[in-house]
Amino acid sequence: ETGVTQTPRHLVMGMTNKKSLKCEQHLGHNAMYWYKQSAKKPLELMFVYNFKEQTENNSVPSRFSPECPNSSHLFLHLHTLQPEDSALYLCASSQDRTSGNEQYFGPGTRLTVT
Amino acid sequence: GQNIDQPTEMTATEGAIVQINCTYQTSGFNGLFWYQQHAGEAPTFLSYNVLDGLEEKGRFSSFLSRSKGYSYLLLKELQMKDSASYLCAVTYNTDKLIFGTGTRLQVFP
Numbered sequence: 001e002t003g004v005t006q007t008p009r010h011l012v013m014g015m016t017n018k019k020s021l022k023c024e025q026h027l028g029h030n031a032m033y034w035y036k037q038s039a040k041k042p043l044e045l046m047f048v049y050n051f052k053e054q055t056e057n058n059s060v061p062s063r064f065s066p067e068c069p070n071s072s073h074l075f076l077h078l079h080t081l082q083p084e085d086s087a088l089y090l091c092a093s094s095q096d097r098t099s100g101n102e103q104y105f106g107p108g109t110r111l112t113v114t
Numbered sequence: 115g116q117n118i119d120q121p122t123e124m125t126a127t128e129g130a131i132v133q134i135n136c137t138y139q140t141s142g143f144n145g146l147f148w149y150q151q152h153a154g155e156a157p158t159f160l161s162y163n164v165l166d167g168l169e170e171k172g173r174f175s176s177f178l179s180r181s182k183g184y185s186y187l188l189l190k191e192l193q194m195k196d197s198a199s200y201l202c203a204v205t206y207n208t209d210k211l212i213f214g215t216g217t218r219l220q221v222f223p
Contacts, residue, residue, distance in 0.1 A: 004156070040122075040215065041215060042118065042212075042213040042214055042215045042216070043157075043201065043203075043213035044213075045210060045211065045212075048210075056210070090156065090157070099144040099145055099205045100144070100145050100162060100164065100205070102147065102159040102162060103159075103211065104159070105149075105156035105157045105158070106156055107155060107156045108156060
């Protein structure tokens with residue numbers, strides 16, 4: 001148990017669907033992150049929130065829309081996705097954005113776009 | 115760019131020692147992490163190096179040379195459960211964590 005939970009663990013959606021991924025951290029952290037992990041590629045940072053404010057959008061297409069209502073919850077809203085968006089989406093949290101703070105990862109949501 | 119390079123796959127035998135190397139671009143370097151990720155699971159923190167030298171934590175040790183842009187993770191007395199991917203990740207001045215592709219280690223009996 002890492003203190004970071006993600007739901008759902010698996011998701012299959014069509015290209016016209018709208019779905020949301022949820023992340024919750026129980027560690028009292030102030031920074032939360034979305035990463036994309038595709039086969040044979042490095043973990044790619046998508047979004048960063050620090051004290052509920054978005055501080056980073058790593059050139060992510062607008063079909064991915066993050067939301068951070070409070071320091072404990074992070075959502076990733078998905079719409080009109082493409083098959084190449086199929087990947088493992090990992091949420092992480094850290095104490096804050098200070099370099100050196102380890103990130104705690106959730107188990108991920110395995111997304112398949114058909 | 116800020117490429118992080120590590121071998122794609124390695125194999126080793128139970129009880130042996132294995133060294134996983136990682137090289138990175140030194141400009142703007144802040145620190146280096148190693149994470150372990152079992153198949154289908156979350157990455158978990160192993161070590162963090164900022165200063166040159168070796169940091170030992172039980173069976174796992176991590177080494178850093180800032181001037182050479184080089185790190186390694188040393189795993190001793192390998193166990194079957196050590197079969198996993200090992201991710202090298204570097205923070206630069208932007209505080210962004212840049213990951214390598216990971217090294218998939220398979221431990222055989």
